[in-house]
Amino acid sequence: xxxxxxxxxxxxxxxxxxxxxxxxxxxxxxxxxxxxxxxxxxxxxxxxxxxxxxxxxxxxxxxxxxxxxxxxxxxxxxxxxxxxxxxxxxxxxxxxxxxxxxxxxxxxxxxxxxxxxxxxxxxxxxxxxxxxxxxxxxxxxxxxxxxxxxxxxxxxxxxxxxxxxxxxxxxxxxxxxxxxxxxxxxxxxxxxxxxxxxxxxxxxxxxxxxxxxxxxxxxxxxxxxxxxxxxxxxxxxxxxxxxxxxxxxxxxxxxxxxxx
Numbered sequence: 001x002x003x004x005x006x007x008x009x010x011x012x013x014x015x016x017x018x019x020x021x022x023x024x025x026x027x028x029x030x031x032x033x034x035x036x037x038x039x040x041x042x043x044x045x046x047x048x049x050x051x052x053x054x055x056x057x058x059x060x061x062x063x064x065x066x067x068x069x070x071x072x073x074x075x076x077x078x079x080x081x082x083x084x085x086x087x088x089x090x091x092x093x094x095x096x097x098x099x100x101x102x103x104x105x106x107x108x109x110x111x112x113x114x115x116x117x118x119x120x121x122x123x124x125x126x127x128x129x130x131x132x133x134x135x136x137x138x139x140x141x142x143x144x145x146x147x148x149x150x151x152x153x154x155x156x157x158x159x160x161x162x163x164x165x166x167x168x169x170x171x172x173x174x175x176x177x178x179x180x181x182x183x184x185x186x187x188x189x190x191x192x193x194x195x196x197x198x199x200x201x202x203x204x205x206x207x208x209x210x211x212x213x214x215x216x217x218x219x220x221x222x223x224x225x226x227x228x229x230x231x232x233x234x235x236x237x238x239x240x241x242x243x244x245x246x247x248x249x250x251x252x253x254x255x256x257x258x259x260x
Contacts, residue, residue: 004158010051010054017049017051023152023156033072057076057079072095074091076088084161086162087150087165088165093139099137100131102134103136105117106119113167147244162243168237169237170224173255176253179251181252182243185239192254202233205227206218206232212226212229213232220260221259224258
């Protein structure tokens, strides 16, 4: 029987691990950047893994060319306690877009995308350029194709559902739009939306004291997310876990009439 968990895959020889994990890379991404077969010698260094034997998680980085500083695809997956697949982080970067150093301080110290520390100057520039919290570059607008490829990978492992951990408010809203529902955090999301409604407590805190707290942020998912990242909730955005059933949409929405 083929393995059904990350831990099981990680026990396999490296060529087999690479072959299995490469299946959740969307084909359209490979075609866009004309990448060589990732199992070939020429493609080997473009697809990098951390997947130690005995580990129950895997980190994957796919680069469009050697020595480029950022991957076009980064994914961090792990097993849940009952053997389901949990996506901790999934990023699609447009390598042709400008880079904003929100992931590191001026001295090079990692910020964990602004979770541990914040490079506020870089974040302000990213916000002004139309990026969302945590983005070092613009996205590739391929999430739909990426989800389709990932669900093929999930189904091949014998699962009919999987979980994701939205790092920011806007991530959760995007996942809603692609058919995800909430295991934990729906009430929080609904309370956040209510807070940005007219006379809501969060809207009243949009006092224009900085670029992240302009009054118009109430009407934008992206700008709400920046305000939340800036601490407008009084606590970090955490304890939200979502799930999706393969090939099905939950039809959940915690916002109404709010543009991106």
